[in-house]
Every structure is written in C-alpha cells, then in structure tokens.
Amino acid sequence: MSRDNPHASHAGRRLVAGVPYLWLLVFFLAPFAIVFGISLSKARFGVPPYEPLLQNGEVMAQWGNYAFLLEDPLYLTALLNSIQIATTSATICLLIGYPMALGIARAPDRWRSPLLLAVILPFWTSFLIRVYAWMGLLKNEGLINSLLLALGIIDEPVQMLQTGFAVHLGIVYSYLPFMVLPLYATLERMDLSLLEAASDLGARPWRAFLTITLPLSLPGVVAGFLLVFIPAVGEFVIPELLGSSRTIMIGKVLWTEFFNNRDWPLASALAVAMLLLIVAPLAWLESMRVRRRGAAR
Amino acid sequence: MANGTSPANSAPGARPPVLSIERASRRFGDVVAVDRVDLAIGQGEFFALLGESGCGKTTLLRMIAGFELPDEGRILIDGQDMSRTPPYDRPVNMVFQSYALFPHMTVAHNVGYGLRQEGMARSERDDRVAEVLSLVELSALAKRKPHQLSGGQRQRVALARGLAKRPKILLLDEPLGALDRKLRERTQFELMALQARTGTTFILVTHDQEEAMTMSNRIAVMRAGRIHQIGPPRQLYEYPNSRFVADFIGSANLLMGEVVGMEAGVVRVRLQSGGQTVAIEVEAGVSFPTGQSVTVMVRPEKMEAGRQAFGGPNELTGEVVDIAYLGDLSIYHVATAGGIKVQVAMANRQHRQGKPLERGEGVHLAWHPSDAVILTE
Ligand SMILES: Nc1ncnc2c1ncn2[C@@H]1O[C@H](COP(=O)(O)OP(=O)(O)OP(=O)(O)O)[C@@H](O)[C@H]1O
Ligand SMILES: [Mg+2]
Numbered sequence: 001m002s003r004d005n006p007h008a009s010h011a012g013r014r015l016v017a018g019v020p021y022l023w024l025l026v027f028f029l030a031p032f033a034i035v036f037g038i039s040l041s042k043a044r045f046g047v048p049p050y051e052p053l054l055q056n057g058e059v060m061a062q063w064g065n066y067a068f069l070l071e072d073p074l075y076l077t078a079l080l081n082s083i084q085i086a087t088t089s090a091t092i093c094l095l096i097g098y099p100m101a102l103g104i105a106r107a108p109d110r111w112r113s114p115l116l117l118a119v120i121l122p123f124w125t126s127f128l129i130r131v132y133a134w135m136g137l138l139k140n141e142g143l144i145n146s147l148l149l150a151l152g153i154i155d156e157p158v159q160m161l162q163t164g165f166a167v168h169l170g171i172v173y174s175y176l177p178f179m180v181l182p183l184y185a186t187l188e189r190m191d192l193s194l195l196e197a198a199s200d201l202g203a204r205p206w207r208a209f210l211t212i213t214l215p216l217s218l219p220g221v222v223a224g225f226l227l228v229f230i231p232a233v234g235e236f237v238i239p240e241l242l243g244s245s246r247t248i249m250i251g252k253v254l255w256t257e258f259f260n261n262r263d264w265p266l267a268s269a270l271a272v273a274m275l276l277l278i279v280a281p282l283a284w285l286e287s288m289r290v291r292r293r294g295a296a297r
Numbered sequence: 298m299a300n301g302t303s304p305a306n307s308a309p310g311a312r313p314p315v316l317s318i319e320r321a322s323r324r325f326g327d328v329v330a331v332d333r334v335d336l337a338i339g340q341g342e343f344f345a346l347l348g349e350s351g352c353g354k355t356t357l358l359r360m361i362a363g364f365e366l367p368d369e370g371r372i373l374i375d376g377q378d379m380s381r382t383p384p385y386d387r388p389v390n391m392v393f394q395s396y397a398l399f400p401h402m403t404v405a406h407n408v409g410y411g412l413r414q415e416g417m418a419r420s421e422r423d424d425r426v427a428e429v430l431s432l433v434e435l436s437a438l439a440k441r442k443p444h445q446l447s448g449g450q451r452q453r454v455a456l457a458r459g460l461a462k463r464p465k466i467l468l469l470d471e472p473l474g475a476l477d478r479k480l481r482e483r484t485q486f487e488l489m490a491l492q493a494r495t496g497t498t499f500i501l502v503t504h505d506q507e508e509a510m511t512m513s514n515r516i517a518v519m520r521a522g523r524i525h526q527i528g529p530p531r532q533l534y535e536y537p538n539s540r541f542v543a544d545f546i547g548s549a550n551l552l553m554g555e556v557v558g559m560e561a562g563v564v565r566v567r568l569q570s571g572g573q574t575v576a577i578e579v580e581a582g583v584s585f586p587t588g589q590s591v592t593v594m595v596r597p598e599k600m601e602a603g604r605q606a607f608g609g610p611n612e613l614t615g616e617v618v619d620i621a622y623l624g625d626l627s628i629y630h631v632a633t634a635g636g637i638k639v640q641v642a643m644a645n646r647q648h649r650q651g652k653p654l655e656r657g658e659g660v661h662l663a664w665h666p667s668d669a670v671i672l673t674e
Contacts, residue, residue, distance in 0.1 A: 191395075194397050194399060196364055196397065197397035198410070199364075199385050200384050201390065201410050201462065202411050202462070203410075207414060212399060215401050
C-alpha cells in the first residue's frame, strides 16, 4: 500500500529542481528586466526619477544612455580599472589561497575542521567592521605605522590608506575564503594514490604537483577565481573606505550616478552594460567548459 | 621424502638476486605490519606474496617501491642498498590495486608519463608507448581517457604504464582483484605470457592461493608480518613446513600424534585420538626423537575411502557424515573411530568404484606412507 507513487516522486523531484530557477526568476531576471527597462528611459526630477516607458500607449524606449556610456571615457576607465584591480586581487588570492587549501587538505584529519573553521571565522564579524578595522591599521597614525616608527624602521609614516595598495589588500583579505573553500573542496577529493603513482614513475614531488595536482585542481582554481573576481569588480565599500578619490572603480561610479547625480537611467544602463561585459563572457566560457567535458564523457 | 624442517627461506636457485630484503621491519604504532622479513628474489622470477588480509603484503610491497621506509633492516635492489631511496629514484614500478590511472591524461600519456619524467626524447617515447600498448593489445585505445575504458582495459593500461620504463622489478598489488572471474582467469594467463616475453621480475601480491599457484614460480606465505615459508607452488603444497601453511594452501587433514619409533626412513606415529599407529616415509637423514609430539598431514586427494579394508600400513575406520558432490570429484567428510574429522577427495569414476559411498556408511581409510608429511610446527 505504501509504495511510492512514481509520478508523484517525479513531480516532486521536478519541483525541487525548479526551485533554483524560481529563485533566479524572482531575484535575478525580474529585477534585471526592471533595471533594463529603466536604462531605456530618460531621467527627470521627481518620484520615480525617470520617465515611464509606456506613455499614452506608446513605448518610449531609447538607447541614449548607452551611447553616453561610450562617449564619456570615465566609464570605460572605471570598468578597465575595476577589471584590473579584480584580476590582480584574484591572482594574489590564488597565490595565497592555493598553498593554504593544499595545506588544509593534506593536514591530518583532526586538524582539518579547526583549520577550515579558522578560514571562515572572519565571516562571523560584519564585513563593514573588518574594513573599518583595516582603516585603523593602515592610517598614518595607525597601528602599523606606529609600530614601524617605534621600532625605528621608518622615520615618518608611510601612506598606506587611500592607495591602490590598500584597495588590493582589502579585497584580498575580504575574499580570500572564497578562494580557499572551492580549492580545498577539489584538493581534498583528490585520490592521493595518483601522487604515489607519479612518484613511482619517477616524478619528483614538484613535478608531481605540476603534472597531477595542479591540473586536477583546475576546476577549483576557476571556481575560486570567479568567486573572487566577480564580486571584486563591482566592489564599492572597499575602494570607498580604503581607496583614494583617484581609485575609480565601476561600483563607485554606479553609486555616484544613482545617489549623487540621481540619474537612474544612466546608472541602470551602466549596471546592464557591466553585467553583459563581465558575466556574459564568463557564462559563455563556463558553458564551453561544460560542453567540452560533456563531449569527453 | 621431505618434511617440514627445510629452511624457511631458500635461495632463488642459480639466478642472481635482483631483490634482497634483509631483516626488514615496518611498524605502525603497535602494529608490526612487516616483521623481520628476509627475502631474495632472482632476476626474471614470477614471485607471489600470499597471505590473508592484513598480514602485511601490501606494506612489504610498498617498502620495495619506496613508499614505506623500513624501521630496521635493508632493501637491496640489484645489489644496491635502496632502503632510504625515494620511490622516484628506484628502478621498480608498481601496478596499483586501484590502478591509479591519471584521469586527465589519455591512455598514451598515462603510459608515457614515466618516460617523460626520465627525459626521454619525444620520438623514442612515442615508439616505446606504441610498443608497450601493442604488448597489452590496447593500441586502438591510445587516445581514450581512463573513464572511457572498461575495468579490464584500465587494468591493462596500468600494466602497460608499469612496464613502459622497463623496470628491474614490476610490483603488482592484487592486480586482478577488481576483475570478474572469467576475465581474471584470462588475465592470469596474459600476465604470465607478458612476464615470460619481457623477462621482467614480477612480484605479485594476492590473498588468492589459486592465483598464486597458477601464476608464480615461487610463493612466500605470509602471516602477521612474517614469512612462514618460501618455495615453488608444488613444494608448498606437497611439503608445507607448518600446520599454518598446510591449512592455508589447499585443504589438509591434520592428525595429532606422538613419535613412537623410527626405522629405515619410516617414522611410526601413534595418533592422539584412536591410538592407531601410522607409518610415514621421510627423507634419508631426517630423524625424529621418540616421544616428540607431531602432526601428520595428509591431503584429501591422497586418502582413499572404501568399503573393504585396504590392508596397508596406514588404515583408519570411520563413518561418512557428509558428501559434497563437485562433479569431477566428491569430497567425503568422514568421522573416524577416534573422533577426528577428515576429508577424502575422490574422482568420480563409476566403473572402478562401483556404487558410490553414501552418507552413514562405515568406511575404511588408507594412504600411502610417502603421501603424508610430518609437521612439527
Ligand atoms: N598507514 C598505516 N597506518 C597504520 N597501520 C597500517 C598502515 N598500513 C597498514 N597498516 C596495518 O598494517 C597491517 C598490514 O597491512 P597491509 O595493508 O600490509 O595488509 P595486506 O596484507 O595488504 O592486507 P589486504 O589483503 O587486506 O590488502 C594491518 O594491520 C594494517 O592495519
Ligand atoms: Mg593489501
């Protein structure tokens, strides 16, 4: 009597599989459509600060905002700057995170959980507070400069806050766990007898790492890199608090357009353009990867 | 006839040893996985390490490969002390039980991996890879990745990869364990042919005595980290040196007794249960003191059971308590008058035997004095 109804379980499975899509629809596609709509309208004073797309049954869409993005070099500069900062930071995260992840994955069993916990421990404090803490550490009369002065290593404070260095440092510090966790996941899964086989066939440890461990951990490298790179490109808080007015990142420009200039349509156009320029190539890359792996199966 | 007193470690004949292990031990905490092992293996031998699970076979093999370092003792390969040499500098290769094929490389790259580490030139490497792949009949699959292969094909890739560097010794850790029965039997013969063709020394780890007997020319029987006996399959079967080996290789009837006399190469033993005296032929020069406790070992197929008395020097009586009909053979479980259980294996030849024995029948048991072995351990 209590046998599972195959149709019901099938439908149930579909429902569960559908949840992520529903999530995407409600929290990504719908807002994206709204933002895209705004980007096609004109700015005005009032609430909302843009003209409705539909006026007297006529669609008033226009691409002027996008054209303006191309006209003013500010936007392109900001975008390239952001990509450069995000790339450098993600690379530094990779260089620091890979040995960390490898160390944790190869640590004795009883050490792994505490070490992993240590990696995600900073998340238990507010992100904002941690960035403020860096301000306290980096400023001219901050902890680091005071210490270096007291030790006689430097004669006058080194300008660290409000530099590109501070922005990179902040991003690397904040996003490092996003690099370590996916790397750990792939490295921990790796069959260690492969390394023994490599060693047996004459590969010294470093060669074995380059030919076996590294290639097999590439999915983790890609995942970790994207998890750092994507949010870092749009980062606003870190350049705002740790950077100078000369560190122009796209997130800051967006903020200025939305809240200082109140030009919602232009800001929306910027958001859409940024999404297409960064996410679309990555999505395409990912789909190529999946297709290639599918073909190899 | 020989008996159980031959030395545990006989030299590998005229062939120079390619591997010598001298009193090597390996401990893991309290566990002594390998315990003072002495072993000499000759060039070109097909050698098997046989023992039940956990007896230390894999550990010993890993010590030869260099993955485990001996806590004491030495390991010499081709006369050179390699006890502390890391695996990548030893002229031995291993076929892992799980195969450990590199999943991101093609079959050809897997096989050529060791040659690349050696720095062999590309063209020479390609030739060698092609040669080894044709040896294991995998040439057609060179471009495939491991996950596109069947279990048997993967096993052959692992074998080819181990052979590609022409190692002095190829170590095989239960290489057939993951194959089904049919494929395993076929692969056994392929392995033997391959070993004969390449002339490489093979050391095979297995817990399957049939596999060890089929493939190897010498077997070391291990138990709890120690080697109990080393010898060709026939010697281990016919002349085991201990009750453990007798019982582990094939099945054995073990009869406890006490030596009561010796004359002209024949030892007389009074059995503990039943009190009959039996005679066992021994090799010239071997002697046992009167009163010594010994075990008489007779293989089931060397015993005969019949309705009439045989009238020989070794005769017991008993009752058939169980019969296992195996087609070619029947195994008769007989409880003797003295209360011991023995097994008798007899070929099913109707015309000679007449009516087969039945359960509950009283029977006479007999064996020839040269078909029994005296064990003291
Ligand atoms: N790395 C290790 N750490 C602790 N104990 C180990 C380790 N490797 C092996 N042992 C122990 O050493 C003993 C011998 O193990 P080994 O793997 O050599 O057995 P084996 O004969 O190969 O058994 P099997 O037929 O099951 O593979 C076992 O008791 C095992 O638990
Ligand atoms: Mg084993």
